[in-house]
Amino acid sequence: MKEYENFWDKNAKRYDRFMRKDRAAYEKLYELIRPVVKARTVLELAAGTGLIAKNIVRSASHIEVTDASEEMIAEAKRNNRSAKxxxxxxxxFCLPYADKSFDVVIVSNALHVVPQPEKALAEIRRVLKDDGVLIAPTFTHAGNSFSGKVRAFFMKLAGFPLHSRWTSEEYLCFLRQNGWTVRKSAVLKASFRLTYAECVKPAVKEKVG
Structure with a gap:
């Protein structure tokens, strides 16, 4: 995770400016997320500067906003007006929360930038309630246009920690292979193709004998 922390520590102050070009896509994202988190306790992982949390907090009962980068969390705290x-x-990969603590877990645009994302999904499964929901929108770079692939190439040169290149279909397949039931998905137009995935927690198989 050190690679992730260092990159985002360096870019925390410019992150919001970088994301402005995708404002329209994020507005659609908020619309998709708000009804899911209504009156529910939420954990957001890799929250960055808190863009999503701050835009859905009125719907939720409480949101734990987390990130591995101290600088990102420092930026997220700025101009916060909600006690929730x-x-x-x-x-x-190693959360301090008890099993089955949250109604909803959000991990947005992060599973493609961390090594071994399946391990992150296992930890999410642990802290999510049995009837909980995982919301995992992710940029699916493998489905990019030529210009998008060029942008991704230069981002990689700049140190962007891209570990997984999925198409939308491959990403949804990855979630299913890790036991999640994808109950809703959508592809949003952004700088890079943004695949929204809304998943139900996998059922735990009871041991026999």
Whole structure:
């Protein structure tokens, strides 16, 4: 996770400016997320500067806003006007929360930038309630246009920690292969193709004998 932390620590102050070009896509994202988090306790992982949390907090009962980068969390705390948001620096691979603590877990645009994302999904499964929902929108770079692939190439040269290149179909397949039931998905037009995935927690198989 050190690679992730260093890159985002360096880019925390310019992150919101970088994301402005995708404002329309994110507005659609908020619309998709708000009804899912209504009156529910939410954990957001890799929250960055808190863009999603701050735009859905009126719907939720409480949101734990976390990121591995201290600088990102420092930026997220700025101009916060809601008592329902709590900020902390957390490693998504090793969370301090008890089993089945949250109604909803959000991990947005992060599973493609961390090594071994299946391990992150296992930790999410642990802290999510049995009837909980995972919301995992992710940029699916493998489905990019030529210009998008060029942008991704230069981002990689600049140190962007891209570990997984999925098409939308491959990403949804990855979630299913890790036991999640994808109950809703959508592809949003952004700088890079943004695949929204809304998943139900996998059922735990009981041991026989």
């Amino acid at each position: 948001l709590h900020f902390s620096v957390r490693d998504m």
